[in-house]
Amino acid sequence: MLLEAKQIGFRYERDLWVLRGVDISIQSGEIVGLVGPSGFGKSTLCRILAGYEKPHEGQVLLHGAALPTSGFHPVQLVFQHPEKAVNPRWRMSRTLAEGGAPDESLLEQLGVQQEWLGRFPNELSGGELQRFCVARALNPQTRFLLADEMTAMLDAITQAQIWQVVKEVARRENMGVLVISHEKNLIHRLCTRVVDLTITNEKT
Template identity: 40%
Template sequence: MLELDAITAGYERGSPVVRDAHLTVAPGEAVGLLGPSGCGKSTLARVAALLHRPDAGTVTLDGRPVTGWRHRAPREQRTAIGVVFQQPRLSADPRLSLRDLIAEPLRATGRRGEAAATVSELSRTVGLGEDLLGRRPHEVSDGQLQRACLARALVLRPRWLVCDEMTAMLDASTTAALVAVVEEYRRERGAGLLTVGHDRVLLERWCDRTVRWEDVTTA
């Protein structure tokens, strides 16, 4: 279970962006969170991905309460959640080639040895050609870069996926392709998914359950 309970979070003291939010994702379940832009859903997604410490409330991950965020969270908790962000340009280190970008989590967790094989397998899965892997972020399109970012999120085989407006910058065919990759991964691994967006049609077709922002924050 990934449980967010009574979460209040924000960036300035006294003016929280998210007030008293409740959200639960069961293992293997896909939950879509719908909301207009600027409402705070990305912040809630960051809290769920252990990247932003909430001012109040509790997060429970696989039955264990989360006590620290970012670097204060134990590594196995952090890496249990794969995150894909909205803007691939900003979420890729401009100095790393796509190959290094995808392999980075493996190297950071001391699994350097399996990097080569895993990266080439995963890049096939997300639809990146071998020739693109040597390029750096500025030499590929947004869609190609987002494919690499998705591969990076999947490389550690997380039990949970958080997709923050993953497809907002992409065209319809790339969106379909990336959603298919996520769904294939979830079928294979039984991973839970929290996806955040404002495209109701997409989320309702993609997810088992769609919740509206108003229902999350007043529940």
């Protein structure tokens, strides 16, 4: 399966182009790094790839077809700040079940404790909440995972644990992964290929 963006252009109202003429592709089973300076559109591109934003130019294709608009989305995005991605009125058990029944072994691998399931998001630490968001995104129906600085706020031990789980799931499920990080060591350790947005982005 292939996730690809073709000639993507995007700008906020009355602003200059954030993205222009951007091409990027991710194959199933591939871990791709996306690098570039702050403000150069990396997070915006992730939101477009996941269907949160519509480009003003170009298109995003999943295996040659438009992104689905209903049901569980096969392209999942994990943000740097997990509190923005969960409903504060839902208990964590409901958040996890949103895309289907959670995998118990996956929860254990990510260090998610059963006693947390009855809590609300504001009753968890940022690291605990991020573990939930990663678990929810690593659904068996997920074909591509977009990780936008998703471990930047975590300590080194937690980062290593989460990325090890992501790598194992990606390999087992033949899942494509896009990694955004300012940590060059992480990018080069994880990724099979790196895309530099300063080269492909022709914004003016």
